[in-house]
Amino acid sequence: MELWYWEEHTKGVRLGLKCTRTLYSGQSKFQKIDVLETLDYGRLLLLDGLVMLTSRDEFIYHEMMVHPACFVHRGAETALVIGGGDGGTVRELLRHDNLKRIVLCEIDPDVVEVSKRFFPEVASGLLEENSRVELLFQDGAGFVEENPGRFDLILIDSTDPVGPGEILFSEGFYSSCFRALRPGGVLAAQTESPFHHLDLMKGVKERLTASGFGLVRFYTAPVPTYPGGYWSWVFASKQGGQAEGRRLHPLRDVKIGPSDEMVLKGLRYYTPDIHHAAFRLPRFVLEALKR
Amino acid sequence: MELWYWEEHTKGVRLGLKCTRTLYSGQSKFQKIDVLETLDYGRLLLLDGLVMLTSRDEFIYHEMMVHPACFVHRGAETALVIGGGDGGTVRELLRHDNLKRIVLCEIDPDVVEVSKRFFPEVASGLLEENSRVELLFQDGAGFVEENPGRFDLILIDSTDPVGPGEILFSEGFYSSCFRALRPGGVLAAQTESPFHHLDLMKGVKERLTASGFGLVRFYTAPVPTYPGGYWSWVFASKQGGQAEGRRLHPLRDVKIGPSDEMVLKGLRYYTPDIHHAAFRLPRFVLEALKR
Numbered sequence: 327m328e329l330w331y332w333e334e335h336t337k338g339v340r341l342g343l344k345c346t347r348t349l350y351s352g353q354s355k356f357q358k359i360d361v362l363e364t365l366d367y368g369r370l371l372l373l374d375g376l377v378m379l380t381s382r383d384e385f386i387y388h389e390m391m392v393h394p395a396c397f398v399h400r401g402a403e404t405a406l407v408i409g410g411g412d413g414g415t416v417r418e419l420l421r422h423d424n425l426k427r428i429v430l431c432e433i434d435p436d437v438v439e440v441s442k443r444f445f446p447e448v449a450s451g452l453l454e455e456n457s458r459v460e461l462l463f464q465d466g467a468g469f470v471e472e473n474p475g476r477f478d479l480i481l482i483d484s485t486d487p488v489g490p491g492e493i494l495f496s497e498g499f500y501s502s503c504f505r506a507l508r509p510g511g512v513l514a515a516q517t518e519s520p521f522h523h524l525d526l527m528k529g530v531k532e533r534l535t536a537s538g539f540g541l542v543r544f545y546t547a548p549v550p551t552y553p554g555g556y557w558s559w560v561f562a563s564k565q566g567g568q569a570e571g572r573r574l575h576p577l578r579d580v581k582i583g584p585s586d587e588m589v590l591k592g593l594r595y596y597t598p599d600i601h602h603a604a605f606r607l608p609r610f611v612l613e614a615l616k617r
Numbered sequence: 618m619e620l621w622y623w624e625e626h627t628k629g630v631r632l633g634l635k636c637t638r639t640l641y642s643g644q645s646k647f648q649k650i651d652v653l654e655t656l657d658y659g660r661l662l663l664l665d666g667l668v669m670l671t672s673r674d675e676f677i678y679h680e681m682m683v684h685p686a687c688f689v690h691r692g693a694e695t696a697l698v699i700g701g702g703d704g705g706t707v708r709e710l711l712r713h714d715n716l717k718r719i720v721l722c723e724i725d726p727d728v729v730e731v732s733k734r735f736f737p738e739v740a741s742g743l744l745e746e747n748s749r750v751e752l753l754f755q756d757g758a759g760f761v762e763e764n765p766g767r768f769d770l771i772l773i774d775s776t777d778p779v780g781p782g783e784i785l786f787s788e789g790f791y792s793s794c795f796r797a798l799r800p801g802g803v804l805a806a807q808t809e810s811p812f813h814h815l816d817l818m819k820g821v822k823e824r825l826t827a828s829g830f831g832l833v834r835f836y837t838a839p840v841p842t843y844p845g846g847y848w849s850w851v852f853a854s855k856q857g858g859q860a861e862g863r864r865l866h867p868l869r870d871v872k873i874g875p876s877d878e879m880v881l882k883g884l885r886y887y888t889p890d891i892h893h894a895a896f897r898l899p900r901f902v903l904e905a906l907k908r
Contacts, residue, residue, distance in 0.1 A: 330631075338635035338656030340621075344628065365629030383812075386899075521674075521841050547899075548839050548847035550812050555846010556839035594901045603894035608677075608838075610885045 331362060331370065333377055335553035336522060343367055343380075343551070349444055354436035356490060361444045367551060369444060371412060373437070373485060379412055380551050384448060387516075387557065388414035389596040390547045390604065394561055395479055395514040396422045397586075397601060398579050402478035403427065406506070408466035408494060410483030411437030413449030416459060419481075420451045421589045428459050429477075431470075433490065435463045467493050470502040478508050482515035487526060495530060500537035509566025512574055513539065514559055520546060520607075521554030524614040531615060534562045541573040544615070545604040547595065561605075576605055622653060622661065624668055626844035627813060634658055634671075634842070640735055645727035647781060652735045658842060660735060662703060664728070664776060670703055671842050675739060678807075678848065679705035680887040681838045681895065685852055686770055686805040687713045688877075688892060689870050693769035694718065697797065699757035699785060701774030702728030704740030707750060710772075711742045712880045719750050720768075722761075724781065726754045758784050761793040769799050773806035778817060786821060791828035800857025803865055804830065805850055811837060811898075812845030815905040822906060825853045832864040835906070836895040838886065852896075867896055 350361040368381030411432035485491035539562035641652040659672030702723035776782035830853035
């Protein structure tokens, strides 16, 4: 028997991953959760039938979710992760010693449990008690609203903007994030595929700007198991703090020095050069964002 | 009836494109040629069942095949394209007025005929007689060997390194290319996916170096319908010519000025920023090339 997982990227495009066995299949209070062993991409985590990560290429997504913001906001002490129950974003944040407190706000405890069991190398920061990490199982939008002025970094590691993840792309949520950031804070969020979701990216830019973020920049990287094999994130910064009230700029304010060598050595995608490259967007993306 | 084209990227990864109809299916002297209309990626050209291009994303491949080399070697007058019978590479070369003579050496006349008929926007430079373009139907490796010192640019727009395309990745062929280049000349070639073919890229680097090319640099871009959604090309330069005998360097010698505005305006992927970004490689690629 041949077992294939097919993900519909659009009505006319599908990615197929050959699977050798099903490791887990369950229904949480919020979604269906499956873990499959694939032939070529290691283990595969699905939420409601959509690829969340594979153990072979998750490093790109998680490194790019975290390090562009972290190497710009060098004074950050507190970080909030919305979603990200697999733990990959927390794992990357933990590499930065300046972060004293990392709050992971994931709505679904089962995602964390399944990740700890089947993806221990991703959930490594959640396996044991860690005084720097606080794990909350609650609605991220509600939590952000109730905690103004508390975080230097907010990382929105959400699912797609359908169903429960939709609110995490809304102007109301972004406004709460803006208030939840301390002066000089930075928000980073995954913003889908430039090949399939340019309209979404444009909407994100407009809503972040309307929410008070004066500086909004997208960056991209290849992620082979995501739609189009090409993914985007947004970097948005809030006025105030460190640099004489300026907003942090993703290219002008990035600071990477000799003391960062140990952190960089642990990474497989991100480099200081990649940081600069990732923010240079193709012309068709620039044009679409301008329109 | 649902018609789907499935391409096997590896034993365990497939890309599926929904097709609405078959426009052409034939067997040339060299290979099977199919043209399908897809739901989401426009028209699809297959050679021996493998994706050569789709009309929706071919611009990325062809712009990146051509412009990095052209914006570095600004004094180029003669260019040779090996393969590339669809005409996309010639179309991009024609944007550069300094190129007085462009030779397209394609082994299979049927590929050119099918492209002219079904992909006129790709084959635009081949539709009518053009004094700058010379079309040869012959084996590229043989042609290069017989024409030493004739070209400023050689662009290897080959199929995958299996079957007839294999020789175009060999050291013997690269040595012929080195000899076919004029002093200060530049070679660019497609070198497959960094996710699936790092060993091939490493071999290309070694063989180009052994063939006399003192400067060999890879660059990348996303191409959604190619394996891994992420593609690579190599830039290699030959000593001599313009810059006091130096080899042209893809970042130090790139020259883009106000007079290039018209060319840049016609492009959809490449920009001067993308030029610099594309040569910055992810850490896992750098490490693999070093090993």
